[in-house]
Amino acid sequence: MITVTADATSSQDTLKAVELHLESFDRLDALVNVVGQSDRGRIEDLDAQKLRELFDANVISALQCSQACLPALRQTRGAIVNIGSLASRVAPRFLGGYVIVKHALAGMTRQMRMECEADGVHVGLVCPGPIAGKHAPNRYGVDEESNVPADAAAPGGGAKLQLLDPVDVAQAVIRCIVKREIEIIMPPKTRLLMGINAVSPKLADWILSKKSSK
Template structure:
């Protein structure tokens, strides 16, 4: 066990995509980083790439785990304890998106979305609480604009992300007395090299073209992954409760919640009018 006082960050879903950028960002700020994923080959590749960016190979580690399993999340945290002796930040970055009409939403699909977007965050957090309480650490959950509004054509995704937002606030109120901060980072569509491609398969033919685009066709400009990663770092270090990207959407969301008819109009305005 290491007695190093250098802070430690655990990032689920850290072997690729946004999770990898978040891991890279924490590593660059002097954290020791553990990435978690299910695919060992991807984990090894990501670990090697992160190690190249680090001053010490001892600053990066990986754990293969299925974070839908409490047995695996407990084993994951025990491995962190054994390797580094502490945990300061948990970033719950595992998630899954969807496209479709609610009238066609299959209950099994909704349960799968809740499992990947909500249950994973719950299980990882429950396992990590004892270590985070010792360091006065932070949990950062990755939400979405879909955590704040229910746009069209995104199937059960908004339902799952709203549940994550509720879980985050409840955890923040309950874990605050233990010295643990819990925050939510809710970005709009994130820039991807495969934008739209992952939504082209297994979609109902009667869905409009906009449903196949990032954010369900939202007119909000794609956000650079690094900008989201910086927000996650800020959420953990400055103990911010709720970050929305882009920031101006917070005002529009607040207006929409205060005046639901206006909120519906704004949602229609910020998404394509194609039917």
């Protein structure tokens, strides 16, 4: 195993990281883009510079790393897995720019999959809900001046969902690579809301409003 420190939003850094990997292992079978940053706040208060930072962390990093890895992945018919979120598929309140960039990541993943399939490279998306772990009290920058409910600071923005076991999420990523699954949504029961949203966005919004931060 080797460890490389790099800026995932820098094309030079990502290319160098891939070079170092190939020097050590001579092949690359999978890339998991797990770099990301969340946010809290109202859209009316969203600062444009903050949104750019979120794009860099959640979208540009995945783009740069994927571009650097694709030549090697074509040689092994490997896989790319992007870590999205339930916010890649629905838009709860008070998540600031996070919903915007996670939707963008989902769109990029779908386009990459359509373009890379001919070269034998699988591109999948894993969309987990809130994950259990040690979360700092003010991890998302929610304070008295943020103008959002206090429960929005919780993982998942206050969504009424049981926290996912990180091991289960890791196993989903492995399944996405090995079985070449296109998209995995966690927990599975949230797929129902995605289906309702496709048929009746108004009903889906009402359900979401009852199941997330108010």
